[in-house]
Amino acid sequence: TQLLEQSPQFLSIQEGENLTVYCNSSSVFSSLQWYRQEPGEGPVLLVTVVTGGEVKKLKRLTFQFGDARKDSSLHITAAQPGDTGLYLCAGETGGFKTIFGAGTRLFVKA
Amino acid sequence: DAGITQSPRHKVTETGTPVTLRCHQTENHRYMYWYRQDPGHGLRLIHYSYGVKDTDKGEVSDGYSVSRSKTEDFLLTLESATSSQTSVYFCAITRDRSSGTEAFFGQGTRLTVV
Numbered sequence: 001t002q003l004l005e006q007s008p009q010f011l012s013i014q015e016g017e018n019l020t021v022y023c024n025s026s027s028v029f030s031s032l033q034w035y036r037q038e039p040g041e042g043p044v045l046l047v048t049v050v051t052g053g054e055v056k057k058l059k060r061l062t063f064q065f066g067d068a069r070k071d072s073s074l075h076i077t078a079a080q081p082g083d084t085g086l087y088l089c090a091g092e093t094g095g096f097k098t099i100f101g102a103g104t105r106l107f108v109k110a
Numbered sequence: 111d112a113g114i115t116q117s118p119r120h121k122v123t124e125t126g127t128p129v130t131l132r133c134h135q136t137e138n139h140r141y142m143y144w145y146r147q148d149p150g151h152g153l154r155l156i157h158y159s160y161g162v163k164d165t166d167k168g169e170v171s172d173g174y175s176v177s178r179s180k181t182e183d184f185l186l187t188l189e190s191a192t193s194s195q196t197s198v199y200f201c202a203i204t205r206d207r208s209s210g211t212e213a214f215f216g217q218g219t220r221l222t223v224v
Contacts, residue, residue: 042215
């Protein structure tokens with residue numbers, strides 16, 4: 001069974017702090033997506049990474065795809081209360097097969 | 111906004127009853143998906159469709175069936191609901207297979223089976 005493990009599962013931090021969320025697997029992915037989900041809503045796509053070693057930035061969010069395309073990280077600089085939510089990673093292994101991680105629930109306190 | 115509408119948004123039903131959830135899209139996308147989301151499990155694919163009347167099973171398809179008679183509608187049916195099917199159900203579309211599985215999700219249907 002292919003798995004995508006996210007860590008930590010839960011993170012509560014103060015506004016202004018930095019944090020990193022990890023997404024790890026033993027499988028190689030052709031692409032990997034990060035989503036953010038707010039309560040009562042569906043996940044919203046943040047970014048897709050495709051190339052091993054790729055780094056993408058979205059304002060204060062930095063996404064990195066591992067060189068071997070088996071893992072990824074999301075780093076948030078100077079977190080704000082608006083960053084609060086569930087962060088999900090999803091990896092495509094080919095065909096229609098996408099595996100989602102269980103998510104990291106982030107709470108940023110003002 | 112990918113124009114995805116799920117209905118109903120909330121439903122409580124009794125064990126053993128049939129339930130149908132509807133997903134409607136306005137942008138004529140070919141690929142549609144049904145996922146369920148449970149604590150500790152993330153999103154798991156139930157069924158997907160790659161065109162009208164073209165569907166296939168996902169990871170957790172037992173107890174579920176789907177139909178797609180029109181491009182815009184993808185229906186998920188629980189033939190005889192069980193308590194283990196209490197979950198939040200999400201419909202999704204992908205715009206272009208060549209861009210990977212970048213999915214756009216509906217707002218979800220919270221189903222409780224009592």
